[in-house]
Amino acid sequence: MATLEQLKTHIAGAKEKAVAAKEKAGNHxxxxxxxxxxxxxKRLSRKASKIVxxxxxxxxxxKKKKGGGE
Structure with a gap:
């Protein structure tokens, strides 16, 4: 399973690819x-959010266990 740090690097790379794809697509x-x-x-962001x-x-x-049931 990917760690949070690995996901952050993957998200950064995916964002760069999305920007490049947007420039290539133009008005389409x-x-x-x-x-x-x-x-x-979006998928990688959801996965990172789930880990957090x-x-x-x-x-x-x-905290609940240490609190003595309160």
């Missing part, structure tokens, strides 16, 4: 390369 709104590049950026969320929830669970 429904370019397949542009759509796939945008989808990849899961880490946050683990920390909250630890």
């Amino acid at each position: 709104k429904y370019d397949t390369a542009l759509r796939s590049a945008r989808k990849k950026v 969320y899961m880490e946050k929830m683990k920390e909250e669970k630890k």
Whole structure:
């Protein structure tokens, strides 16, 4: 499974490819390369957000256990 740091580097690369695809597509709104590049950026962003969320929830669970049930 990819770590958060790896995902951040992949997201940066995917954003660069999306910008390049947008420049190449020009005025064509429904370019397949542009759509796939945008989808990849969104997918990787969701994956990174999920990792951050899961880490946050683990920390909250630890706090609840240490709190004595309050």
